[in-house]
Each structure stands twice: as C-alpha cells, then as structure tokens.
Amino acid sequence: MADKTAVEPRRDRRHARHQATKREILDAAWKMVRDAGVNALSLRALARVVDMEPQSLYTYFDSKHSVYDHLFADGNRELLARFDRLEVSDDRRRALDAVARLFVTFAAEDQARYELLFLRTIPDFEPSPESYAIAVEVFKRGRSILTDVGLRTLEDFDLWTAVVSGLSSQQLANDPGGDRYIRLIDNAVAMFSEHVFGR
C-alpha cells in the first residue's frame, strides 16, 4: 500500500483530505458525547454539527458503532501516549503516585471518555479487535510499570486498580469538575504502598 501512494500523489492528497474530514467528524462526536453523554450520540445531530447530510457520514464510517469504535481507539491512544510520556521515578512511592495521578486525572477530565473506555454502557457496542488491541497495550504498559516498581502478584495489581479506579469513579460521580478525590491520591498511594510493601 505504501508503494501506491508514492506512485500516485493525487491519491495521497485525496487520502489526506479524507482523513482530515474524518478527524473533524470525530472531534465533533467527542464534543457531543461530552456535552450530552455517550448514549446521546446520534448521526443526524452529528451531521448537523459538521454541516453535512447524515447520509454523507457513511462515506467515513460504516455505522454508528464504527464511530464509537473510533472514539474508543482515540481515547486509548491518548492514554497510551500519556503513559509513554511518563517518566517513572526510581522512588517507588513517587512512581506509584505518578501513575495514579496520571490515570485519575485522565478519568476526571472526561466522564464520557471514561464511560466509553472503561464501562460497558452502550447497548450492543463492543470495540473492534484493532481498537481493542490498543486497550490491551494500555493495560500492558500500566502493568509493566507496576511490575517494575515491585508489584509482583496479580492480587496486588487488582487491589491497585481497584483503588485507582475507585478514586476515578468517585471523582466523576460525586464531584465532577472538582478535586475532592484527586486530593486523596497521595493518601491512597501511601495506604496501598504501606500495605503491600510495608513502611
């Protein structure tokens, strides 16, 4: 496929244009789900926002679920990128704190994204294998950081994810836009760390 684009530059530009429009549609979709909730997304409304007829969206997406699928991939790519940018401290407590903060912040930023990525709230939607693969990468990356700082058993890892996702979901549910639970990260990490590693 890469050779073709070298031979036919017009293809390239056409492709780029296509991708740009697709991106524009997805950005609009993000705005919609953020404003009204993941389950309030409709193709008609989406088309209106990007100033198209609803039918034209099918040039870019096979179905509504395909739009969701791209959002799902988007979100996971963003989270993965943040993990990749993370500098993991040698100090265990610092490292754990950074990971927790990264995740809870990511979650708290966007309720809709959190729902889409971590809860199964859209009837009949499940990510395509390609999109799911990104989510698996995210999981692996998170897990490997924690293994590096000394978290050895699955049980400890599960306890960790429970604490971090608990802070995230409580933040979103009880203090959206605030920092009531974000402020607890330090405390929570101390609790976890002391329990698993001792003082």
Place this chain on the structure above:
Amino acid sequence: MADKTAVEPRRDRRHARHQATKREILDAAWKMVRDAGVNALSLRALARVVDMEPQSLYTYFDSKHSVYDHLFADGNRELLARFDRLEVSDDRRRALDAVARLFVTFAAEDQARYELLFLRTIPDFEPSPESYAIAVEVFKRGRSILTDVGLRTLEDFDLWTAVVSGLSSQQLANDPGGDRYIRLIDNAVAMFSEHVFGR
C-alpha cells in the same frame, strides 16, 4: 387520604390492583435492563412483555423517565433494607468487612442496577426529589455505621467509599459474574483499616 380508603373499600381494591400491575411492570423493566442494559429500555418492548399496548403503560407511569425513577427508588430501597438488616459487629474489622461485603455484593449482583443508582449514564434522567431522598437515606445509613466504628473525618470516609466502589466497579467491569475482586475485600479492608486506625 387514609380516611378515604376506610370509607370506600372498593377504592382500596382498585388501588391494590393498580399497585400490583405497576409492580409487575417494574419487575419486567428490571428484567429488561438486566438483560440488555439500562439504556436499552423501551416502552414498546416493555409493554410487549407485560402483554399490553405501549400506550396503556401511561396509566401507570407518566413517562419513560418515571419508570427509571421507580427503578431508582426500588434499588435504593433494597440497599437500605440490607443496611437495616445488617448486624454491626463490635469488632471494627469485622464491621468494616461486613459493610464492604454488603455493598460490593449488592453491586456485583446487578450491573444495570449499579449503573442506574451510582453512575449517570442515562441522558437527561435524574431522580425525582422523593426517590433521591431514599438515596440520601442510604448514604446517611452507611455513613453512620462508619462513624460508629470510629471513622471520623470526611477524608477517611471518602477514601473508604473509593476503595469499596473501586472493588465494585472492577468486579463488574473485569469479572462479571465472578469473584475476582470480591475475594479481595478482606485484603482491602485490612489495608484501609491499618492505614486509618493503625494495627
């Protein structure tokens, strides 16, 4: 209102019949949301199940949101009842364990109910004041148990709810029907208890 029913017994029976049908509809609604997710509830489908025309449901509920509202109240009443049945041990660790187990079990039993009660996942739905009052009662009851066992600050309470809701949401998301996170309750309670109260 109570005097009226005393004077007109027929009213009583009519009322009882009405309530029974209403209950039947709500039970069917529970089954639907459990099977297909909270957002997949439709009045048409609901009517089909209870063998009615969709329009007849309006005799019992003002709107679809009113159905959701009754489910919301149902769920909270059930949780409240379980709290009321709970015998709180004098031993702190035992008491905390019982509360955590009560909640996580309640959550794990029914994904849809959890979503309805604790996540905001239905576009535009919010509980009526009357239904919300029950949720507040639940909160108060949980909070008072924890205060009784020595949990004094809001911060500690928030940390507690984060841990418990974290176990719940992870159980539902990553091991529905299983006990991967339920098995961690003991461990999690130990962690929390040691951190807040010391050994």
Place this chain on the structure above:
DNA sequence: GTCTATATTTGGATAGAC
C-alpha cells in the same frame, strides 16, 4: 383501565444522481 388510532419525532441506513 385498556384499547384503537394517530401524532410526532427521531433514529439508522440505502440507492442513485451529480
């Protein structure tokens, strides 16, 4: 209290012209 009839809106999706 339940029905028929119907209004109204909205939704996802396809065919085919340009």
Place this chain on the structure above:
DNA sequence: GTCTATCCAAATATAGAC
C-alpha cells in the same frame, strides 16, 4: 465525496372510544 430522495423501523406520547 456529497447531495436528494427515500425507506424503514422504532421511539415517546396524546386523544378519545369502549
């Protein structure tokens, strides 16, 4: 790639007969 035209199904909700 975008449009017009259109389909079809489903949704919530109301009016009025029985």
